Amino acid sequence: MTDAELLRAAHEYENALRDNDLAALDTWFADGLATVRAEGGTALVGHGEISDYRARRGGAPVRHLRRVHVREPAPGHAVTVSETERVDGGSGLQTQVWERRGEGWRIIAAHVSGAPAAPVPTVAPGPDRATWRERGPDGGALVRGSGHGELAGVRVAVKDLVDLTGHRVGAGVPAHLERAVPATRTAPALRALLDAGADVTGIAQTDEFAFSLMGTNAHYGTPANVAAPGRTTGGSTSGPAAAVAVGAADLGIGTDTAGSLRVPGSFCGLYAWRPTHGAVDVEGVLPLAPSFDTVGLLAAEPAVLLRAGRILLGVPGTVERPRALLRSATLSGLAEPATAVAVDAALTALAVQTGLPLLDVVDLPGGEFGTEEVQAWTAAFRTVQAAEAWAAHGRFVEENPGAVSPAVEARFRTGAGTDPVDVDLARETLRRSASRLAALLAHGWLTLPSTAGPAPLLDASPAQWEAARASTLPLTSLASGAGVPVLGLPWGRVGELPVGLSVLAPAGADAGLLDLLTRVAPEGRRHRATEERPGQSAT
Amino acid sequence: MTDAELLRAAHEYENALRDNDLAALDTWFADGLATVRAEGGTALVGHGEISDYRARRGGAPVRHLRRVHVREPAPGHAVTVSETERVDGGSGLQTQVWERRGEGWRIIAAHVSGAPAAPVPTVAPGPDRATWRERGPDGGALVRGSGHGELAGVRVAVKDLVDLTGHRVGAGVPAHLERAVPATRTAPALRALLDAGADVTGIAQTDEFAFSLMGTNAHYGTPANVAAPGRTTGGSTSGPAAAVAVGAADLGIGTDTAGSLRVPGSFCGLYAWRPTHGAVDVEGVLPLAPSFDTVGLLAAEPAVLLRAGRILLGVPGTVERPRALLRSATLSGLAEPATAVAVDAALTALAVQTGLPLLDVVDLPGGEFGTEEVQAWTAAFRTVQAAEAWAAHGRFVEENPGAVSPAVEARFRTGAGTDPVDVDLARETLRRSASRLAALLAHGWLTLPSTAGPAPLLDASPAQWEAARASTLPLTSLASGAGVPVLGLPWGRVGELPVGLSVLAPAGADAGLLDLLTRVAPEGRRHRATEERPGQSAT
Incomplete structure (x- = not known):
């Protein structure tokens, strides 16, 4: 949904900043006296002032985007709030107000701030x-x-x-x-x-x-x-x-x-x-x-x-x-809303940082994942996993009553009496979802929240543990069932709590x-x- | 031109911040998970997180607005970049992205940073x-x-x-x-x-x-x-x-x-x-x-x-x-463009800080000042001033050749031979402009740049000195000719150079x-x- 040209512009801006390419930086900031760039405690006003400042400073510290919060309040208008990580361990913030003009997206206002590396506790x-x-x-x-x-x-x-x-x-x-x-x-x-x-x-x-x-x-x-x-x-x-x-x-x-x-x-x-x-x-x-x-x-x-x-x-x-990064509304929607928002900011940072286009699965051949599809692969994965887990450790569980905790024992026992026909059906379901995923991954690498939410509290009830596990399995079992590799990037933040962004690539x-x-x-x-x-x- | 409700919202937001009125602050930030507030090196995402943060922090340091740069890229959308002065001598920056919703203007993204007081040189x-x-x-x-x-x-x-x-x-x-x-x-x-x-x-x-x-x-x-x-x-x-x-x-x-x-x-x-x-x-x-x-x-x-x-x-x-603050495009336009922009930011800060409405002279009875009108009061002022200055010091100038520098002597001598009829006509012109101004000041207090630009360089040529004086006199002579009081607020900045905002009140x-x-x-x-x-x- 985010404007592709906007992400491209943000990417090229970051490249220009990294390279201290003054001509390019001048281009990205809107011409005229109205353009504002604020940093620390003061603002520079007008393209000329901003340009002069950049010519004097001799480059900005190297930074890497970790979260980019994009808001597009009206067509042709956007604000990006970017959280960055600096090589020195400090963190940075950059707010940019963008306007789409005849010549493309341009920054009409920017605000930059930073914080030193937090003392290592x-x-x-x-x-x-x-x-x-x-x-x-x-x-x-x-x-x-x-x-x-x-x-x-x-x-x-x-x-x-x-x-x-x-x-x-x-x-x-x-x-x-x-x-x-x-x-x-x-x-x-x-x-x-x-x-x-x-x-x-x-x-x-x-x-x-x-x-x-x-x-x-x-x-x-x-x-x-x-x-x-x-x-x-x-x-x-x-x-x-x-x-x-x-x-x-x-x-x-x-x-x-x-x-x-x-x-x-x-x-x-x-x-x-x-x-x-x-x-x-x-x-x-x-x-x-x-x-x-x-x-x-x-x-x-x-x-x-x-x-x-x-x-x-x-x-x-x-x-x-990858040719692109893919985003699925269905899969994002499996996470808690705040986690979905946080992971989306991490994904946008990845897109801006790499310059890869960000495509929505709904717009690709095959279309968006359906809820039934998600339920099907999750259930199929559970069936096969439980059967194989019982095959691996069922005997130990049987021979050592009380050796594993009741919740884990119950999980093992779901695989005890599985009908081999059901397991075969489940494997078939997983093969289908793997094919579907492989076709999708030819268009780009699929991203999704690594978990449905941040870490649960230690004093969660058994039911809450089970719910947290159950809500995360639909997200994790897609790659597990298809055998494709996943990279987890720890960039999302819900408040101060980390949540990961998973990137799935072809096998x-x-x-x-x-x-x-x-x-x-x-x-x-x-x-x-x-x-x-x-x-x-x-x- | 700036949306009056926006300025009002910004004013009420500042009041809420000063009073640490958590309920009001919660109101000004847009509901929902998309609202972002960034400070230092990290961003808070979602109305709830932002609200929780405010409840914990126990108030923000007292600050006073010095320059508010408003940009309205589309109807119903605005960004304000505010430069503030803190009681401890430090300075602050606040960028707010506003959206006009059914319930009024709301902040959808904010970025706050500050700098400690500069070491006193x-x-x-x-x-x-x-x-x-x-x-x-x-x-x-x-x-x-x-x-x-x-x-x-x-x-x-x-x-x-x-x-x-x-x-x-x-x-x-x-x-x-x-x-x-x-x-x-x-x-x-x-x-x-x-x-x-x-x-x-x-x-x-x-x-x-x-x-x-x-x-x-x-x-x-x-x-x-x-x-x-x-x-x-x-x-x-x-x-x-x-x-x-x-x-x-x-x-x-x-x-x-x-x-x-x-x-x-x-x-x-x-x-x-x-x-x-x-x-x-x-x-x-x-x-x-x-x-x-x-x-x-x-x-x-x-x-x-x-x-x-x-x-x-x-x-x-x-x-x-005052009932309002007034702004005249004609008078602003007498300043250098960068100075006009800088003084406008100071004026907006004054409006937001005081909560006074900001009205454009063009919209008031009598309308905008005309260029001929400005030229008339400036010329009339010069005529009367020179005549009176000659009356006060002409004899000294005559009796002490070389005692004053040639440029000042020339200025005195313009008053030497003035026809009393011309002086009377000039006084009449000044009376008319004073009446016009008095009528205007009943609607609100008039603001304008204190000077046409920031301080000239010390190595300016005599012609440049004369030009700087000539370009500033139309701005200063309005109040001088009418006898009304002026407060000069030193808040504008063209780069690092100060420029003042003048506020004219009724006599x-x-x-x-x-x-x-x-x-x-x-x-x-x-x-x-x-x-x-x-x-x-x-x-």
Whole structure:
């Protein structure tokens, strides 16, 4: 719905600003004495004054758009309020009032302000066992990697589903841990990270058997979410998300079956990548529903996610680029209204930052998603996931009464007696939705809210947890069911609470999807919070 | 032309902000999730979030509007960029995007930022004799006042036209000073200030016989203008203006015949008051053109101007309030385009701050001023002023060849041979324009640029000086010819250069005119610049 030329103009304006292209900047500001540019405490009035100012200042600090709020009160008139992230960690705001003239969109008024980087809060660590199942001494490495390579110095939190030689897999369930034997081989995906120089800083918690999206764990407690205090991290990659958000790790390696990387990424304000199904080896990783299981990553710094993602992909093939970004009113409408608005601002920032056109699905062949279609793929996904989860862990659940919490047990048991015919029908439904999605993705990469809302409060009732999970599954299960890769960008804000924007690319386009990060993110983005690290502060 | 309801809405919004009236503030921001309020580095999205924020913050710092830039790109849509002055000396910016809905104007997007008070620059004093003809020892008092009363502690710079017991009057002309004898009585206007507690800190320079508007003086040099470095202070009250602008005095007492307070007020960013002709006693003050001569004031702090002005008026009668503010396209058009735009922003700030309606003269009975009308009153004023100036000082000029500079001498000589019939005709023209103005002022107080532009550069050519004077006289001579009072508000900015907004009230409405200051100015506004004051820093 947003005027395409307006987004294009905003993109070209950002390019001109980055390049300090004075002639172009002069062009984007409307001619005449009425044009106003306000910054800090004073306003410049008139095109000439503004131009003179720019010629004197010698360029603006590099900034990256994170949210662009576009309002178009009348045809040919628009206001954009852009929130930016600066390389120095500070944040910036830019309001522009645009008018469409004969020669195109022009800025008639602008207001710029900024804030320095917020002081990095030192966060009191929560109960350590809620985040970590096993940790290196004094916050140092539990297992050292090669120490050299692309990931040298990167501290990895490993979800407690992934084999690490000499360590057991706990899967968030104490009874499972008791019965586990130490792994004799590190999972290949994790091995690749260690070979590239990363260290394992600890084995971090997960929802029981990864079969939840909310990050609660009745046995170990719920990890603290420093990005949304008093709220859950989401899950099931809860421990790695908590560890990365607090700065105790740089990278989380975990699984995503139904959203288990995308959801904590959304709730904790982290970059998340779910690869194309099968693109990253899941050997040595405890399964949940093999048709959907993937091994992927979480990071606070986009550059870390990019480097680690490229390691997991191995030698990249072609780096695919999207023709456009797609937006679906139906999918946006699955989120809470404030979340939909917040994610839309993040999407607009992505469009302006990359210069990619923003198209509405309704205008493409095939048209908008229907509500029945969404319900169908969600139900089908649930059916197949539950059947496969029961196949993977049903016996353990049967043999160990009370080993998993009642809600998770109930979830497993929905898959116990599934008629194989129903499972086949569900797989057929998922194939259809995958075909439909693949056809759509030929027009551009599809964007949608990563979650239906921000992180729920820790004291939510069981019914509220279930509702939060149920409202998010329709959003996450589209990519899970189709096996396509997803990049989660942590740019949305509902108040101070993060919510993610998911970008879905065609199957196999992981390298291109990760490459988006090079176009939107500053190098050297700092952590938002720092946990005390006794082992490091002693040096 | 600006939508009256919009200005009213902006006024009521400011009132609500001042009173921290949360319900009213909630009303002014548009309902719904799309409303954005950005401040510092982040944006709040949605009416609810914005409302919650306001409820938490407990009020905003008191601010006063100085310039409001209104742009109305389409009917029912407007943007206001407001520059504000805070009581703590800091400055603020507020951009608001307005939409007219069924219920009235509402804010759909806002952006707020601020800057702390600029560090007070310590200005190297220029050649002392360019500003001061006589000064107290070590920057202290030259003559002490009563020391108690409304003006206790106020340091007054006295224009070198005003009698001070024991001191001579120099009138900017060394040959005049040589012939002068010490006054035996202090002029009543100055006496009133001293009685109210003020001290005379020095006798400050003037243009030769006050017969210029530019502040140049061939004998003593041109005082430095710290508000517009490298430019003139304007005149003829040049020394007091320079002294007040630099913080070496709190108050300037001077004369205004053709704009000699309003012009330096405009060029130096000072509040200026020219009283109703005859309202303040001119006894003991060297005349220039008695039909127009007034004694008035300059100050950096509006509160100082207000207190001192009330002293000069004596016991006030009724405090008249304007029904509206009037704007004339003809008079605005006499200023340079950038100055007209700047003064319009100051006028809009005045309208929003006071809540007074802003009416265009063209819409009132009598209609817009015509160009011939302006030319007529300017020419008539020049004729009468020159004739009276010659009557006052022609003999001195004749008897002291070379005592005044050629440009000033030429100006005097234009009055030498004036036919009394022409003078009478000119007086008749001025009476007509005074009647016309009086009729207009019944509808509201007339506003116009105080000068045609900001201060000229010090290295301007004689022709440029003459042009600057000639372009400003049509603006200043309207009030001079009609004898009505003028308040100069130093709020316009052309780049960093100040330009003043003049407000003309009906004859005798001085108390009401000064009372405007109570509605628009913070108490305790600090000086912009500080001259070294050895006498004070020693304590």
